[in-house]
Amino acid sequence: MLGAAVKFDGGLDFRAFWGYNSKKPSGRECSVKMSRLVGMRFKETPAECQIASHILLVRGGYIKNVGSGIFSLLPPAKRIVDKIEAIIREEMDNIDGQEVLCPVSMPAALWKESGRFDSVGSELLRFKDRSGSDMVLAMTHEEAVVHMVRDAAPSYASYPFMVYHIQTKFRDEPRARGGLIRVREFTMKDAYSFHTSQEDLERYYERCYKAYERIFTRAGLPEVVAVKSDSGMMGGKVAHEFMFVTDVGEDTLVLCDQCDYSSNMEVAECITVPAEAEDAPLELAETPGIKTIEDVCSFLSVAPERTCKAVIYRKNATDEPVMVFLRGDLEVCETKVRNFLKEDIHPDTAREGDAVYGYCGPVGLAGNKARLLFDRSLQGARGLVAGANKEGFHYKGFSTERDCPDAEHHDFAKTYEGAVCPGCGHNSVRIRRGIELGNIFQLGTKYSQAMGMRYIDKDGAEKHPIMGCYGIGVERLMASVCEESHDDNGPIWPMSVAPWQVHVCALRSDDEGVKSTAEALVDALEKSGVEVLVDDRSVSAGVMFSDADLLGVPIRAIISPKTVARGMVEVKKRDKSFSQDVAADEAAAFIRGLVKEMLDETGAVGV
RNA sequence: CCGGGCAUGGCGCAGCUUGGCAGCGCGCGUGGUUUGGGACCACGAGGCCGCAGGUUCAAAUCCUGUUGCCCGGACCA
Numbered sequence: 001m002l003g004a005a006v007k008f009d010g011g012l013d014f015r016a017f018w019g020y021n022s023k024k025p026s027g028r029e030c031s032v033k034m035s036r037l038v039g040m041r042f043k044e045t046p047a048e049c050q051i052a053s054h055i056l057l058v059r060g061g062y063i064k065n066v067g068s069g070i071f072s073l074l075p076p077a078k079r080i081v082d083k084i085e086a087i088i089r090e091e092m093d094n095i096d097g098q099e100v101l102c103p104v105s106m107p108a109a110l111w112k113e114s115g116r117f118d119s120v121g122s123e124l125l126r127f128k129d130r131s132g133s134d135m136v137l138a139m140t141h142e143e144a145v146v147h148m149v150r151d152a153a154p155s156y157a158s159y160p161f162m163v164y165h166i167q168t169k170f171r172d173e174p175r176a177r178g179g180l181i182r183v184r185e186f187t188m189k190d191a192y193s194f195h196t197s198q199e200d201l202e203r204y205y206e207r208c209y210k211a212y213e214r215i216f217t218r219a220g221l222p223e224v225v226a227v228k229s230d231s232g233m234m235g236g237k238v239a240h241e242f243m244f245v246t247d248v249g250e251d252t253l254v255l256c257d258q259c260d261y262s263s264n265m266e267v268a269e270c271i272t273v274p275a276e277a278e279d280a281p282l283e284l285a286e287t288p289g290i291k292t293i294e295d296v297c298s299f300l301s302v303a304p305e306r307t308c309k310a311v312i313y314r315k316n317a318t319d320e321p322v323m324v325f326l327r328g329d330l331e332v333c334e335t336k337v338r339n340f341l342k343e344d345i346h347p348d349t350a351r352e353g354d355a356v357y358g359y360c361g362p363v364g365l366a367g368n369k370a371r372l373l374f375d376r377s378l379q380g381a382r383g384l385v386a387g388a389n390k391e392g393f394h395y396k397g398f399s400t401e402r403d404c405p406d407a408e409h410h411d412f413a414k415t416y417e418g419a420v421c422p423g424c425g426h427n428s429v430r431i432r433r434g435i436e437l438g439n440i441f442q443l444g445t446k447y448s449q450a451m452g453m454r455y456i457d458k459d460g461a462e463k464h465p466i467m468g469c470y471g472i473g474v475e476r477l478m479a480s481v482c483e484e485s486h487d488d489n490g491p492i493w494p495m496s497v498a499p500w501q502v503h504v505c506a507l508r509s510d511d512e513g514v515k516s517t518a519e520a521l522v523d524a525l526e527k528s529g530v531e532v533l534v535d536d537r538s539v540s541a542g543v544m545f546s547d548a549d550l551l552g553v554p555i556r557a558i559i560s561p562k563t564v565a566r567g568m569v570e571v572k573k574r575d576k577s578f579s580q581d582v583a584a585d586e587a588a589a590f591i592r593g594l595v596k597e598m599l600d601e602t603g604a605v606g607v
Numbered sequence: 608c609c610g611g612g613c614a615u616g617g618c619g620c621a622g623c624u625u626g627g628c629a630g631c632g633c634g635c636g637u638g639g640u641u642u643g644g645g646a647c648c649a650c651g652a653g654g655c656c657g658c659a660g661g662u663u664c665a666a667a668u669c670c671u672g673u674u675g676c677c678c679g680g681a682c683c684a
Contacts, residue, residue, distance in 0.1 A: 043633065043645060044619045048677050059618095068676065123683065140684060174608065174682060182683090190684095231684080239684085250683095347681085439684060471684070489644095507643065542644040549644090560643065570643095 031526050032075070032500065034535040034547070037061075039074040041550050051248045053482035054179025056491050060550035069176025069184030071475070076551060079499035080478050081187065085166050087218050087496065088189045088472060091211045095204075097162045097191055102144035104168050108134035110143040114450045123171045137170040142447045142469060145192045150453035156196050159455065159465060160204060164191035166474065180479035181435060182250060187474040194448075194465040196457060201442055201466050205238070208440055208470050212242055215472065216437065218602055220481045220494030224437060227253055228263040230335050231441055238442040242472075243434030244480040253434045254415055261423025265431070266335035270413040271420040272327065272376065275305065277383040280397035282363070285385075287394045291358025293328040296394060300385055304329035308378060308386035308398060310360035312370075313337065313345040321354050325362045326375030327384075330413040337373065337412055361387030362404050363395055374400070374407040435480050438472035485575075489549035492575045495598035500533035502591055503553035505544050507560035509536050517584055518559045521569060524588030530595055549574070555594055557587065 039061030048065075049055040057063045062077035073081060089099065108126060111117035116124070117136070125137040138144060145163060153159060166189045173184050180186075191208070195201040209226065216224040221244055229241040241264055243253055252265035263269075290299045293309050307328030312321045322345055324332050338345055350357040354370055363386060365372060378384075382399040400407060419429040447453075448464040457463050482491045495501060502525060506518035518534065525532050533553055535544050541560075548556055558570040569587040571594070572579045582590045 040617070040634080042618055046618070047613085047620090050678075065676085121682085142684095169684095171683080175678095175680090177678080188684095229684090241684090436684090441684075469684085505643095538642095540642060540644085540646060542642095542646075544645090545643080546645045558643080562643075 031522060031532040031534065034533065035537050037075060037533070039076070041547050043546075049179065051178050051181065051483070052486055053181070053479040053491075056482060056486055056550065057179060057479065060490055060552070063180065069173055069182065071180065071183065071185075073475070076499040077475075077478065080493065080497050081474055083497045083499075084219055084474055084477055085187075085189070088166065088215055088474075091215050091218075092162075092164045092189070092191060095162070095207045095211045097164045099165060100145075100148065100163045101165045102138070102141050102148060102167060104138050104170065105135055106138060106144055108136050110147055110451075111136050113452075114143050114146075114447055116143070123173060125170055125172050138167075139169055139171040140188075140469075140471070141165070141167065141169075141190055142192065142443070142467075143451065146447050146451045146453050146467075149194065150448075150451060153194065153465070154455055156455055156457045160193060160195045160200055162191055162193040162204070164189060164470075178248065178250075178479075180475045181248065183475070186476065189472045189474060191470040193468040193470070195468070196455070196463070196465060198466060201468050205440060205442055205468055208468070209240065212438055212440065212470070212472070216242060216244075216477075218496055219477060220496060220602055221437070221477075221484055223484075225253070225255065225262050225434070227255075227434075228267055229439065230264060230266045230339065237444070240440050241436045242438040242440075244437050244484070245432050245434045246480070246483055247433050248483060249433035249435040251434045251436055253432045255430045255432055256421040256423055256426075257428040257430055258426045259421060259424035259428075261421050263422075265414055266333065268415045268429075269411055269422040270330070270333070270375075270377070270415040271422060272330070272413070273420065274377075274380040274382070277306075277381075279399050279402060280383045282395055282397045282399075282403060284388055284390075284393050285396050286392060287359075288392045290394070296385060297328070300394070300396070302385050306384055308362065308381070308384045308400075310350075310355075310362070310387060312348050312350050312355070312360070314348040315343055315345055320369045320371065321348065321350070322371045322373065323355065323360060323365075324373045324375065324412055325378060325386075326413050327377035327381070330375070330377055330416070332375075332412055333414040336410075340373070340410055340412070341371075356387070356389050356391055359387040359389060359391060359393065361389055361395060361398070362400075362407070363398060364389055372407075373412060374404070374409045375412040376409045377413055378407070379409040435476065435483075436473075437477050437480060438470070440470045441468060443467040443469055486552075487549075489546065491550075491552035493552040493554060494602050495554045495595065496602035498531075498554050499551065500553045501531045501595045502533070502555045502557060503548050503551065504532055504534040505548060505556060505558045506534065506536055507541055507544060507558065508538075510538055511561050511564070513564035514559050514561060517564055517569070521557060521559065521584070521587055525591060528588065528592045530592055554598060555591060557591060559584075 041061045042059045045055050046058050049058055061074050063071045063073055066072055108117050124139055127135050129135050169188045170185050176183055193204050224242050224244050226240045226242050229239045231239040254263045254265055254268035287299055290296050293304055293307055297304050305327055308325055309328045311324045311332045314321050350360055378400045384398040386395050386398040388395045415429055417431045418427055421428045445464040445466055448467055454462050485492045504518055504522055506514050508514050522532050522534050552574055554574050556572045563570050567584050568581040569584050571582050
């Protein structure tokens, strides 16, 4: 390692060459010189960057794009990631997790065992090795972990246990975006727990839930909200996602103003109240060329919530349609439809033979081959306008119960801003965007069963352990912290994850007084275990401060001929909340105290 | 995967319509003057104009194909 002062033949100090001056017992080199720091910082915004974290991380020399959704991390980012991982490790160890490491590449045979080699789409990168064997790059590690432990716990006495690792995932996303927000290759902490009863899993799930709250709080994101979520390809029933609420998020969240209800839009219950209306006779209305809800509403002068619309889906292009009927002002939630049908479906349009495009309605479809689904918003609805399944005509006076007595109603609609909250019943639903930082699933026995993991229970019976799994995206978390905490000039890293704790700016390092004061300060800080980035370059104050802003180190110590003349060091916080002159010989102790104080606020590793 | 856009030195861009020495700003190097918020002067280095074909005396520019990247959407543990 680079820790020892290795001298080259020419007498070059190896550590100084790499910009390292000393090393903490943890193994992380703690002091770095700006003149040696690898990476460029930019004044101008790179053309492809759209969101703050992407812009600032590229401009600050943290990350470099290698390909679509693939990034290299430069030293400042690597240091942040290391600190985030350290927090995660502490919290995982704290809930009795044992760290392991599974491989990224593995034989496809393992994924064939679980069935996912075929069930997962092209996000799973498949390839062949030189012998022609099918291989995959892990996009998640259930298979690898079950393979690791399936022979290791043959008795109930070994349960419960949890293993976790921090490892690269590759997911061949069709569309990467937003810098580190949605990538193809990334680091994930994923944990897997094994239990002999559902109750035990639930107890552990709760512990992990709490650990996640601590992790996000400690990383500087106390507002992360846990929402109920769809379990998707993972299988299992209960799942939560930990969402960082932000406009740049890709997920849609349903939150409540009045209570603590929170859910991913995909699974949020949509509650509607049928409008008060009398039954009216069903009558045909001529609506020539009027096909969209918008047109129907203005042509017949009705509100969208007084209409019934049909949305067509198909399993694949050649299949019979699935027709979802719902109130005209609502949107279909495709995830709900998929979960109900337990089949994949895709939006499509009505075709010759199965329905009349633009005039689909629930009345008179007897004998139609389409699978008909009725949303709950139509339950008890009366007097609606609906398609008449006849070119150029709609029905007025459609009443679901009377006209479609056999209809079974289920929840297929997306909820909306101001809708009734399933938690408290107020009209208090709020729609927000969020970034999924982590998720936790109660998996059940899907993988232990498919992959033959068994144990002998107390009663002598052979059983499959019940699993839970728990993930956190590391780089995405870093980007989210940046989104949460930055100004126009750069990130403002919380002390707990900051790449360095103190940034010493030696303005005019050619000045002997400045140089010796800076060296003494850096030396004293290092000795007390503080991580220091020292700007030893001969650059103008503007350049030095701009770079410091981009590096976002929480405490800045400025030494210049002016401060030296006064015998002082200027100590500032990056967030501008603090600025004070401190006597030069007391500066190290003062800064050390400040670092400690700021660490305590967020709860960094080892505190 | 659908739709749109872009590709010219490390970064940001102009040049392309109408073919004729490859340019500007930032950054980088050297020397000097500066020195508390991206300083100034001088000199300098750096580019097969994404790639492959084609048209032409001549292609960054026109034509064909192809690849990559970005944005919106679909999709997604």
